Amino acid sequence: xxxxxxxLGAMGSAIASxxxxxxxxxxxxxxxxxxxxxFRDNKNVECASSMKxxxxxxxxxxLAVKPYVYQLVADEIYEEIGEKIIISIAPSFTIESxxxxxxxxxxxxxxxxxxxxxxxxxxxxxxNDKIDDTELKDIxxxxxxxxxxxxxxxxxxxxxxAATSSMPAFIAMFIEAASDAAVYExxxxxxxxxxxxxxxxxxxxxxxxxxxxxxxxxxVSSPGGTTIEGVRSLEQGGFRSAVMQAIxxxxxxxxxx
Numbered sequence: 001x002x003x004x005x006x007x008l009g010a011m012g013s014a015i016a017s018x019x020x021x022x023x024x025x026x027x028x029x030x031x032x033x034x035x036x037x038x039f040r041d042n043k044n045v046e047c048a049s050s051m052k053x054x055x056x057x058x059x060x061x062x063l064a065v066k067p068y069v070y071q072l073v074a075d076e077i078y079e080e081i082g083e084k085i086i087i088s089i090a091p092s093f094t095i096e097s098x099x100x101x102x103x104x105x106x107x108x109x110x111x112x113x114x115x116x117x118x119x120x121x122x123x124x125x126x127x128n129d130k131i132d133d134t135e136l137k138d139i140x141x142x143x144x145x146x147x148x149x150x151x152x153x154x155x156x157x158x159x160x161x162a163a164t165s166s167m168p169a170f171i172a173m174f175i176e177a178a179s180d181a182a183v184y185e186x187x188x189x190x191x192x193x194x195x196x197x198x199x200x201x202x203x204x205x206x207x208x209x210x211x212x213x214x215x216x217x218x219x220v221s222s223p224g225g226t227t228i229e230g231v232r233s234l235e236q237g238g239f240r241s242a243v244m245q246a247i248x249x250x251x252x253x254x255x256x257x
Contacts (some may be wrong), residue, residue, distance in 0.1 A: 001024070001059045001060060001138050001141075001142070002025045002026070002027060002057070002058050002059045002060075003019055003024060003025070003026050003027070003058065003059070003060055003061075003062065003142060004026070004027045004028075004029070004048070004054040004055065004057070004058030004059075004060065004061040004062065005026060005027075005028050005029070005061075005062045005064055006029050006030075006051055006054060006061065006062070006063055006064060006065055006073060007029075007030060007063065007064035007065035008028060008030040008032075008035040008036065008039075008064070009064060009065075010114070010117070011064055011089060011112060011114070011116070012030075012062070012064030012065075013035070013038075014112075014114070014116045014117040014121075014146065015062060015064065015089075015112070015116065015146060016028060016039060016045075017117075018116060018119055018121075018145040018146040019142065019145050020039070020042055020044055020045060021119065021145070022145040023044060024044065024142070024145065025044050025046075026039075026044060026045055026046075027045070027046040027047075027048050027054050027057055027058050028045060028046070028047050028048065028054070029047070029048040029049075029050065029051050029053075029054045050076075051073060051076045051077050052076055052077055052080055054077075055076075055077035055080035055081060055084070056080045058084065059084060059085070060084055060085035060086070060087060060138075060139070060142070061077070061081070061084060061085070061086050061087065062087045062089065062110075063086065063087065063088050063089065063090070064089055066090070067090040067092045067093065070088075070090070070093075070101050071101055074101045074102055078102070081102070081105055083106065084105075084106070085106045085107065085108060085131065085135060085139065086102055086105055086106065086107040086108070087107065087108045087110050087139065087142075088107065088108070088109050088110065089110050089111065089112055091111060091157075091161050091165065091254050091257065092254070092257040093109060094109075094154065095109065095126070095128050095154055098128075099128070104130075105130070106128065106130040106131050106135065107127075107128050107130075107131075108125050108126065108127045108128070108131060108139055109125065109126045109127075109154070109157065110123055110124070110125045110126075110139075110143065111123060111124040111125075111157060111160055111161055111164070111165050112143065112146060112165070113164050113165045113167070113168060114165075114168050115147065115168060116146035116147055119145075119146055119147055120147050121143075121146040121147035121148070122147055122148050122149075122150065122164050123143040123146060123147070123148070123149045123150070124149075124150050124151075124152045124156075124157065124160040124161075124164065125139060125140070125143065125149060125150070125151055125152070126151070126152055126153065126154045126157060127139070127151075136151070157254070158251040158252070158254045158255050159247075159251050161250065161251065161254050162246075162247045162248075162250035162251040162254070163247055166250045170243070170246055171200065175193065175196050175197060175200070178192070178196050179192040179193055179196060182195075182196070203216065217231070
């Protein structure tokens with residue numbers, strides 16, 4: 001499947017880089033030609049001179065542009081789409097609203113997160129009813145090039161966005177705060193970033209291998225020890241409530257965009 005990508009911002013470039021590393025054929029378009037330069041010399045890449053040319057020569061088209069540009073894109077490429085698949089990575093669309101811009105077309109709502117930039121992403125996808133099983137398998141393969149892919153129901157998209165796409169920002173804030181404390185206690189700044197990140201990677205691996213978070217917390221928290229003292233401090237600061245509210249408010253915001 002030849003993948004067209006319109007827009008080479010952070011996420012569009014990350015997707016392009018992942019597909020190129022998997023030796024997939026890609027065709028790219030960006031109005032700022034400078035952003036195309038980093039991809040031009042790759043044997044699997046074609047740089048299109050227009051969105052219409054890209055749509056004509058692609059099997060599926062990923063829209064990696066701002067939502068307010070979608071209608072302009074649709075006006076230019078609609079006649080070239082035919083049975084090709086359109087993929088939106090914007091968080092503000094539902095199947096119903098997207099269908100108003102691309103009526104009667106095959107499309108998929110997709111929600112990648114920024115770890116896709118290092119091929120460790122998680123992408124949620126939701127196809128409309130025009131996508132068959134073979135096409136869905138092809139779309140999963142595309143996003144698996146960036147990490148892992150989950151097929152989710154449309155009603156789950158707000159929670160998925162908050163718990164995965166927005167989560168890197170929340171985790172980065174935690175690492176930054178933990179680093180400040182470690183530096184206060186005498187650790188070098190870069191060491192603190194490295195050590196905290198490694199601790200989070202290892203913890204995530206344990207949980208992903210089906211250790212319950214509460215079990216892991218209890219395992220580390222010895223009676224009267226240092227860890228339970230830290231847990232007490234977090235609870236005094238409303239840690240769990242703050243995390244819950246961050247996820248809920250993010251999800252609610254996405255519903256109202």
